[in-house]
Amino acid sequence: MKPDSSRRNFLRVGLTLPAIGLAGSRPGAAFQPPSSIPYRTLGKTGLKVCPVGVGVGFTPDPSVIARAVDLGINYFDTANDYSNGNSERLLTTGLKGVPRDKVIVVSKTPAKTRGVFMADLEDSLKNLATDRIDIWLLHAKSKPEEVPDELLEAGNEAKKQGKIRFFGVSTHDLDLMADHFVKAGNIDAVTFTYNFTMGTGREAAIAKLSKAGIGLTAMKVMAANGGVLPDFSAMTAGRAPGRGPGGGGVGAQARGGMPPRPAAIKNPLPALKWVLRNPTVATTIPGVRDIEMLEMNLRALSEKFTAEDERLLSARSEEIRPYYCRMCYSCRGQCPKGMPVPDQLRILAYADFYGDFPLAQRSFSALPKEVRALRCGDCSECSVRCPNGVRVADRLIRAQELLA
Ligand code: SF4
Ligand code: SF4
Structure with a gap:
């Protein structure tokens, strides 16, 4: 049909309605920048990352990126295939004037072959106006056969050429992929779906990767993304x-x-705090649409996860x-x-x-x-x-x- x-x-048309509800549902407390950022180490990369990063895919305005840098956020995740490279270009604009070694730029390729991997890498280097990407990920690979030797070798080659510092994969199925990642031996970082709806379901896979020294970044941390329903x-x-x-x-x-x-969620902070409770997750990449949302996310660094947060998330989990x-x-x-x-x-x-x-x-x-x-x-x-x-x-x- x-x-x-x-x-x-x-x-x-229905898709445009909830954003209005979201804008009206943010907690009203005045924003106080954190006095210091509790940077975490991203596995064997040794990179020190702010636990609250920025998922740039939905960011419409480079000023949000500039503000994030001002606040001490240093981890920015984008992808070659987000908006045909526009997301990477927006990040470049937002980082203008920022010393390159002050931020960690992460981008991704959906490549299935070495040729596309290398072509996307050249394209992303151009979009990001840099000669080296900090972390280059294979994008959304959720079956072992989607991460074949050909792509693993391409990761080594790109590193040798100095075009990337670290190599990794993003996945939606960590449980299935964890052994494959460990066995591959050259995967430095993994970005994976992780939020309160999963309870302890991901813990075994997380522990496996952490033990292997693979740096962990959580994505889709809000589950239903702050109530966009x-x-x-x-x-x-x-x-x-x-x-x-x-x-x-x-x-x-x-x-x-x-x-x-x-109903639209009243306060997405509990969801972010829930993820940050896990110290083996080095950072998170909540999608950020504006400065208000960015500042709200940062509050998760200084606010404790409470019994009330637990109750709210449990109710939310049932609701969705x-x-x-x-x-x-x-x-x-x-x-x-x-x-x-x-x-x-x-x-x-x-x-x-x-x-x-x-x-x-x-x-x-x-x-x-x-x-x-x-x-x-x-x-x-x-x-x-x-x-x-x-x-x-x-x-x-x-x-x-x-x-x-
Ligand atoms: S998912 Fe269910 S409804 Fe859809 S094609 Fe398969 S069996 Fe049919
Ligand atoms: S939550 Fe349900 S629909 Fe989704 S992957 Fe699990 S079994 Fe399938």
């Missing part, structure tokens, strides 16, 4: 029926009884349960049609939780053609069972209506 353009517009219930109300038996199918089943959307995929990957391989459920839910999260529809659209377009052609509304029932309570079919139908 292909949604008509008015329906697609309707779906997209559109009104799914209103959006799904007009959905066309699925084509399963009886004219309904899994689409019709999913439409019934979807809980009301969670039907919508938010925790990327545990335990549903991998369950769909008889070969749907990569966690991948498609992650891509939907870019739109629904991060408000970045173009990124979601680009990521969806990069899926294999046969995956893009799958329609969950065609199934009479969904055989995927999520132990975390995600309404898998409903969310996937939304992804397909929005992005396919």
